[in-house]
Amino acid sequence: NELRIAVVGAGMMGADHIKRITHRIAGARVSAVVEPDADRAAAAAANAPGALVFASVEDAIAADALDAVLIAVPGQFHAPVLRPALDAGLPILCEKPLTQDSASSWEVLELEQKLDKPHIQVGFMRRFDAEYQELRQLVESGASGDLMMVRAVHRNPSVPDSYTNDMLITDSVVHEFDVVPWLAGSPVASVEVKFPRRNSHAPERLREPILVIMELENGVLVDVEMNVSVGFGYQVATEAVFEQGVARIGQPSGMQRWERGNHIVKEHETFVTRFASAYDAQIQRWVDAVRRGDLVDGPNAWDGYLVALSCEAGVKAMHGGGIVPVTAPERPAFYA
Ligand code: ISE
Known part of the structure; x- marks a missing residue:
């Protein structure tokens, strides 16, 4: 039962992850490359034998071409991929940041909490x-x-x-x-x-x-x-x-x-x-966790949300805000 991964985004990180999964990760293969730019998609898919190319994650889900999603598009495009992937109940490895602000990260947390357990790991590879x-x-x-x-x-x-x-x-x-x-x-x-x-x-x-x-x-x-x-x-x-x-x-x-x-x-x-070996270890442990049914083995969406709060404080501080406090709500039991 090799894990079939759809890699969303074939830019620098996506292309690197495709090669990594194909050549260095055990128990998984790239089954789909989701990338609207046809040239980029073809170049990346050449490193993933048997992978199908789709223009959207919705199309890949409709074709039943995947068991899990690796999101490697730029941060501002994470939320529109996270939503359909969560609706489909798929395990997700999402490159950092979770989303580009804390309000959209919170919405992702709310969607995820409709599932039986956390499905999102965030790519803080360090x-x-x-x-x-x-x-x-x-x-x-x-x-x-x-x-x-x-x-x-x-x-x-x-x-x-x-x-x-x-x-x-x-x-x-x-x-x-x-x-x-x-x-x-x-x-x-x-x-x-x-x-x-x-x-x-x-x-x-x-x-x-x-x-x-x-x-x-x-x-x-x-x-x-x-x-x-x-x-x-x-x-x-x-x-x-x-x-x-x-x-x-x-x-x-x-x-x-x-x-x-x-x-x-x-x-x-x-x-x-x-960070090549950190990325290798991150993806291997995620793949192993998904195959065991644990789905996450590393920073989760709650960690991603906390980071979004710090980023907001950081941006405010950078724009003349002085010393900006970071205050987080209580962690939902779902993420204990
Ligand atoms: C890039 O997106 C990364 O994630 C790198 O780790 C970081 O060093 C770089 O500054 C970012 O732009």
Whole structure:
């Protein structure tokens, strides 16, 4: 009983997931590629032997061409795919963010709660990165004392033309809004945004880099350097400051060269390679969970909703809102 997955969206992430499922994931195959752009669809489907191509998820559902859905269209198009997939009672892996604002995320939660149990896993893949997992274990063990501060850097060489200023928060810092509370075992209490000097190499529409300061409910203070025009490579690194120690993850670990008076370490250039094994682990565990009937093994739609609240606070803070509190309603028992 191989799981038949429909991949919705054949852009960079969708195409990467199609190859991953075809070549590296056990127990599943891509049975449908849902993509209105015919050229893109054909190029992606070439990596998925036997997959059918559909222009909409509704068409794929009507043709009974799938057992589960992987949503990899841009964030603002998630809700229109989530609704029919939930109506059909399908297990879903939805790339981040869940939806583009907390009101639409809440509507998704309401729809999901009509089902017998959570059906949506959200693609916050950093939780599946081996070093992040090791750091979380260190926090939980207390071996270095209590965690006091988290210093995070999130650097992209460049961003596509479709990347807007608010996406610094909603498309990029969105990852820290999920992974840091998960690491520290405490939700975000407030968000503030500061502006260093602007990078003159940034596209004109972007006011970046930005420094995002989050305070967690347990008092841990977090600073995130969000910087998307660095040119030299892709870096996601974290330093965790404990009472009796410091831990660092995400340091460059590629080939080292000594040459003409320099020591060079190869750096990643894209998240596709930096997080390749995290994506592999995420999809494999999701596939295994769906085949067992558990449907979710990782961050769920409630986590996605909490992140949407933090993103809203972050966008408000970035637009001059000062220190913006994040307040969440009580978690429904459905997500316990
Ligand atoms: C992109 O959408 C991602 O999810 C990457 O992980 C992140 O580093 C990048 O800034 C986003 O635009």
